[in-house]
Amino acid sequence: MNLPIGELSRRTGVKVPTIRFYEQIGLLQSPPRTEGNQRRYGKPEVERLNFIRHSRELGFEVEDIRELLEMAASPQASCHQADSIARNHLTEIDRRIASLSALRGELTRMVEECGHGRICDCRIIEVLADHGECVTEHAH
Amino acid sequence: MNLPIGELSRRTGVKVPTIRFYEQIGLLQSPPRTEGNQRRYGKPEVERLNFIRHSRELGFEVEDIRELLEMAASPQASCHQADSIARNHLTEIDRRIASLSALRGELTRMVEECGHGRICDCRIIEVLADHGECVTEHAH
DNA sequence: CCTTGATCCTCTAGTGGCTAGAGGTCCTAG
DNA sequence: CTAGGACCTCTAGCCACTAGAGGATCAAGG
Incomplete structure (x- = not known):
């Protein structure tokens, strides 16, 4: 050894x-x-x-x-402290799972509603842009 | 503006x-x-x-x-590429949720089995050490 | 004993997606 | 004209590693 x-x-x-x-x-x-x-x-x-x-x-x-x-x-x-660390971590994991699940829901909806046509009609881009029109390149 | x-x-x-x-x-x-x-x-x-x-x-x-x-x-x-990015991301999210859930299971078991006694009998430490004895400080 | 090549060493820098702070300039309301 | 809030650039830090350069050491075979 x-x-x-x-x-x-x-x-x-x-x-x-x-x-x-x-x-x-x-x-x-x-x-x-x-x-x-x-x-x-x-x-x-x-x-x-x-x-x-x-x-x-x-x-x-x-x-x-x-x-x-x-x-x-x-x-x-005493193992009280170990227990506390583990429980806190568990809470954090639960929080992350919940947040990922919510996100999963929104993503799934997005993908399902995509008509596989032009960007202009795409729900994915639309949802991301968070308004009813296509985001156009801004000529400023 | x-x-x-x-x-x-x-x-x-x-x-x-x-x-x-x-x-x-x-x-x-x-x-x-x-x-x-x-x-x-x-x-x-x-x-x-x-x-x-x-x-x-x-x-x-x-x-x-x-x-x-x-x-x-x-x-x-075409919005094909957007669709593909979103789908890949969804897959990744699913992977993460699955991995976190598995982890949650192990953590929950660990925490539930903790007898709140001495470290020596604590399932949390035991599981982490991944063998049947207490990990002792090595005097080398 | 000597060579070879795998493994080891230290050190620096990069990853992603920001965040914090120093030290200074600008804008605007009073 | 001044005060102070908002702005500027630049550097460094966060987490937990990972990669790579450039060189030293080790163990086995000849």
């Missing part, structure tokens, strides 16, 4: 530049180096990076992950 | 720096200036900017909007 960065990358599915980036912003600690200045990682880093990857996949922001990692490091503490 | 940028901003709901930004990236043409070098806008710009704002609200990317604007400027052309 003395993995170079490429191997850590393969085991976690996190790209090499991203790993270095995580180190730079302090999500990962600086690992020990070889004499030739190359990073070498152990098992704890594999786990920590998997934790980060999974959290990112679930859409948590880096700042949230920072807190979640701290919590994970003190197993005897 | 010889509006300063602040008035254009008020009428379209697009912030002043954003208008200047749109000009910089070529979404809006450079308007005429006063002797004192201040921008003055007319009605066509109000319409064009409303078109842009509405498109952004619907989640279209700037490159898409660039094309849509070009189309809107040639009203006799």
